[in-house]
Amino acid sequence: MSQPTVDDVATAMFDLIKATHGKKNLKPMDVTKAMIDQFGEDACDKKLCKKAIRQLIDSGRCIYSYVGGSYITLPAEEESSEG
Numbered sequence: 001m002s003q004p005t006v007d008d009v010a011t012a013m014f015d016l017i018k019a020t021h022g023k024k025n026l027k028p029m030d031v032t033k034a035m036i037d038q039f040g041e042d043a044c045d046k047k048l049c050k051k052a053i054r055q056l057i058d059s060g061r062c063i064y065s066y067v068g069g070s071y072i073t074l075p076a077e078e079e080s081s082e083g
Contacts, residue, residue, distance in 0.1 A: 004039050009052035012038060014061055017072055025071040028053055 004012075013031050020026060032049040053072065056062040065073045 003043050004048070006048060006051045006055055009035055009039065009044060009048055010055045010061075013049075013052055013072075014056060017056075017062055017074065021074050025065070025067075025073065027069060027071055031072055 012035060016031060016034055017026060031053065032046055035049050035052070036044050036046075038044070053062075056072070057064065060075060062072050063075045065071045
């Protein structure tokens with residue numbers, strides 16, 4: 001399996017965040033651990049995950065939510081379009 005790109009990891013992160021939305025709030029470290037489990041420790045490291053999280057935040061696909069801690073969630077318009 002080839003090395004995942006930042007885009008690959010960001011897409012997988014977005015899918016994970018979308019799948020758990022409304023059920024569980026994910027901290028950045030939770031998402032990072034899930035990506036390392038999915039892609040393997042040799043292919044995906046914390047640095048790559050950090051870049052992928054930054055890409056999701058900068059693109060507006062996800063936002064940071066500060067409610068008793070720092071979480072990565074979907075923006076409000078994503079929430080309203082699901083229902």
